Amino acid sequence: MSDSPLTFNDFGLAEPIVRAVTELGYREPTPIQEQAIPVVMSGKDVMGAAQTGTGKTAGFALPIIHRLLPLASSSTSPARHPVRALMLAPTRELADQIYQNVKEYARHTPLRTAVVFGGVDMKPQTMALRQGCEILIATPGRLLDHVEQKSTNLSQVQILVLDEADRMLDMGFLPDIQRIINMLGKDRQSLMFSATFSNEIRKLAESFLDSPLLIEVARRNALAENITQTVYRVASPEHKRAAVAKLVRDHSFAQVIVFSNTKIGAGRLARQLEVDGLNAAAIHGDKSQQERLKTLEDFKQGLITVLVATDVAARGLDIAELPAVINYDLPYSPEDYVHRIGRTGRAGASGMALSLITGSNDDRLLADIEKLTKRKFAVEDMAVEATLPGHRREARAPRDDERPERVERYRDRDDSRPSRARSSSPMPARPAEDPFFSRPYEPSTEALAEQVESGQSKTAQPAVRRSTRPVPALLGGFKRT
Numbered sequence: 001m002s003d004s005p006l007t008f009n010d011f012g013l014a015e016p017i018v019r020a021v022t023e024l025g026y027r028e029p030t031p032i033q034e035q036a037i038p039v040v041m042s043g044k045d046v047m048g049a050a051q052t053g054t055g056k057t058a059g060f061a062l063p064i065i066h067r068l069l070p071l072a073s074s075s076t077s078p079a080r081h082p083v084r085a086l087m088l089a090p091t092r093e094l095a096d097q098i099y100q101n102v103k104e105y106a107r108h109t110p111l112r113t114a115v116v117f118g119g120v121d122m123k124p125q126t127m128a129l130r131q132g133c134e135i136l137i138a139t140p141g142r143l144l145d146h147v148e149q150k151s152t153n154l155s156q157v158q159i160l161v162l163d164e165a166d167r168m169l170d171m172g173f174l175p176d177i178q179r180i181i182n183m184l185g186k187d188r189q190s191l192m193f194s195a196t197f198s199n200e201i202r203k204l205a206e207s208f209l210d211s212p213l214l215i216e217v218a219r220r221n222a223l224a225e226n227i228t229q230t231v232y233r234v235a236s237p238e239h240k241r242a243a244v245a246k247l248v249r250d251h252s253f254a255q256v257i258v259f260s261n262t263k264i265g266a267g268r269l270a271r272q273l274e275v276d277g278l279n280a281a282a283i284h285g286d287k288s289q290q291e292r293l294k295t296l297e298d299f300k301q302g303l304i305t306v307l308v309a310t311d312v313a314a315r316g317l318d319i320a321e322l323p324a325v326i327n328y329d330l331p332y333s334p335e336d337y338v339h340r341i342g343r344t345g346r347a348g349a350s351g352m353a354l355s356l357i358t359g360s361n362d363d364r365l366l367a368d369i370e371k372l373t374k375r376k377f378a379v380e381d382m383a384v385e386a387t388l389p390g391h392r393r394e395a396r397a398p399r400d401d402e403r404p405e406r407v408e409r410y411r412d413r414d415d416s417r418p419s420r421a422r423s424s425s426p427m428p429a430r431p432a433e434d435p436f437f438s439r440p441y442e443p444s445t446e447a448l449a450e451q452v453e454s455g456q457s458k459t460a461q462p463a464v465r466r467s468t469r470p471v472p473a474l475l476g477g478f479k480r481t
């Protein structure tokens with residue numbers, strides 16, 4: 001072979017790090033890792049345009065671990081383990097995901113890693129912080145709570161990572177992030193990652209990065225190359241259900257998420273697809289916590305083929321090998337299109353994003369998506385039977401559950417800051433996270449306790465653990481570009 005691929009040995013990373021990734025089954029670096037690892041190792045600031053699923057966590061975490069290793073101490077004294085690298089993430093799910101990865105990458109080193117996020121008891125986190133950790137992963141609000149309680153001190157942080165910065169801004173974290181940055185030393189390396197680029201993101205980058213190197217694995221606001229995107233025009237909304245069933249069957253998708261803009265639409269479609277003989281379930285904000293947990297778990301276990309979801313419900317869902325997403329409705333915001341289809345084609349695996357459109361309203365939404373992603377879609381006509389013949393659409397105002405699902409931006413946010421600390425936050429136009437869905441899949445301790453009481457579950461586990469997904473399935477899909 002003339003063109004031998006780069007390996008993790010080629011970066012000059014410390015041996016315990018290379019050993020850890022080899023044990024994880026990583027054979028060769030992904031494109032973002034190829035670009036980011038040498039730059040981060042050199043100590044430069046980075047602005048990374050990379051979506052989740054590209055391998056960006058290892059892209060920043062491996063060189064950070066390498067840089068911290070000379071400072072690592074095997075002493076048991078907490079004072080010997082100050083926070084040196086801080087990684088901020090918008091949701092508890094992402095924070096925990098980063099934590100699980102970093103812990104694995106640093107397993108053969110004496111470096112300590114901890115994670116703190118809102119929505120769970122602070123005490124175990126406080127104990128972990130008091131024992132000392134060189135690498136701290138956190139959601140901003142909860143971190144500030146710990147700082148206020150003096151459980152940790154950030155004055156020795158020399159590397160800062162801001163992950164999914166666009167979502168952080170969407171969620172109104174800017175004031176919290178600024179407060180945190182003010183606590184860090186001036187002489188530090190800063191890295192920022194974002195899937196989409198807006199002027200606000202650019203401004204944030206300018207304010208805290210020092211001559212950053214721009215690392216891009218996909219075009220700005222563009223979508224992963226490995227996702228095949230197709231748009232189908234059907235005759236009317238009544239033809240969409242048959243179109244979804246046809247797409248799932250024609251492609252023999254093992255699993256698919258179908259996006260609906262409304263809660264009622266999601267519920268109805270799931271019921272109809274069940275009637276069509278597909279194994280379907282809906283997940284949206286009107287479902288009880290128990291129902292949501294069960295549906296998510298069933299989907300993760302592969303017991304459900306078609307998960308019909310609203311945008312809010314789907315945020316934070318990280319299903320490693322999802323082969324396809326279908327847009328039953330096009331999203332109202334083009335950024336949501338990018339987030340939706342980012343559910344598939346993760347970590348280099350190929351994926352499909354199929355969208356259904358009908359009238360001129362959809363044409364406008366499609367034009368917005370084309371503008372944002374800077375690509376023109378070829379629209380294919382799709383002939384299917386209408387599933388509700390003679391169904392007349394009623395001329396009336398939509399009921400509440402027929403409106404696009406929104407949650408109040410600051411209420412019950414994933415990151416549990418006292419409300420006073422949030423009052424001055426700017427209010428950008430995007431919908432907020434549904435705190436429930438931004439959490440890991442595992443049932444909370446309370447939910448488990450309830451289940452144990454009602455005899456549904458035999459074992460109670462801590463709320464913060466999430467099962468590790470198999471890595472090998474992601475291998476082989478990587479294309480070197």
Ligand code: AMP
Binds near residue numbers: 346
């Ligand atoms: P990320 O984009 O960091 O969330 O990574 C997505 C998934 O890809 C995670 O499950 C990682 O464990 C996995 N991954 C990251 N880098 C590699 C690699 N070089 N080879 C194989 N899997 C990887």
